[in-house]
Amino acid sequence: MWGDRIIEYDGLMTFHDPKNKIIAEVKINPEVGGWFSWKKKLPTDYIGGDIFKYTSDPSKDRSSVSKISGSWMGCVLFDDKRYWSIKDDCPKFELIPADDPLPSDSRYREDVSYLKAGDMEPAIEWKAKLEDLQRAEAKIRKNYCQEKGINYVPV
Numbered sequence: 682m683w684g685d686r687i688i689e690y691d692g693l694m695t696f697h698d699p700k701n702k703i704i705a706e707v708k709i710n711p712e713v714g715g716w717f718s719w720k721k722k723l724p725t726d727y728i729g730g731d732i733f734k735y736t737s738d739p740s741k742d743r744s745s746v747s748k749i750s751g752s753w754m755g756c757v758l759f760d761d762k763r764y765w766s767i768k769d770d771c772p773k774f775e776l777i778p779a780d781d782p783l784p785s786d787s788r789y790r791e792d793v794s795y796l797k798a799g800d801m802e803p804a805i806e807w808k809a810k811l812e813d814l815q816r817a818e819a820k821i822r823k824n825y826c827q828e829k830g831i832n833y834v835p836v
Contacts, residue, residue, distance in 0.1 A: 689710070690709045690710070690725075690726075690753070691710045691725070692708070692709060692710075693707070693708050694706070694707045694708075694709070697739065702734060702736065703733065703735075703746075704732070704733045704735065704739050704743060705730065705731070705732045705749070706730045706733070707729075707730040708728065708730050709726075709727075709728050709753060710723075710725045710726070710727060711723065711727065711728075711729045724752065726752045726753055726754040727750075727751070727752055728749060728750065728751055728752065728753050728757070729748075729749060729750050730748075730749040730750075731745040731747065731748060731749060732745070732746050732747040732749065732759075733745055733746065748760055748761075751763075754767065755767055756768070790807070790811070791807040792804045792805075792807035792811060795807060
């Protein structure tokens with residue numbers, strides 16, 4: 682209920698166009714700098730990469746035709762030329778609430794209702810009950826997967 686909610690992306694993405702013999706490799710949050718490095722660490726939304734052209738084997742005879750840089754949350758540059766920016770005219774979408782939402786809609790949660798009313802004590806109690814229920818359900822899913830030999834990946 683409190684604190685920042687942050688989603689971090691990380692890693693290499695590869696896009697391959699075999700028809701035109703082009704590969705793009707984009708690294709999100711490239712490893713630049715570090716705890717004991719003299720270089721300043723880049724923001725975690727920074728991207729870097731290359732677009733490669735190849736003739737026969739994409740892993741051997743490729744050559745870089747463009748450098749990719751920027752931020753996936755701000756702007757993307759190809760060879761230092763801005764291709765896309767959040768400041769450009771992006772479509773604005775308006776939330777349209779459902780006329781008849783499901784009973785499980787988060788607007789009906791007890792903890793949220795008490796929180797909106799400013800009644801913190803019952804809000805905290807209901808939130809704890811919800812978390813206990815979620816932990817119990819996660820345990821049931823994990824046990825089921827173990828019994829069936831399914832690889833369990835917590836959500």
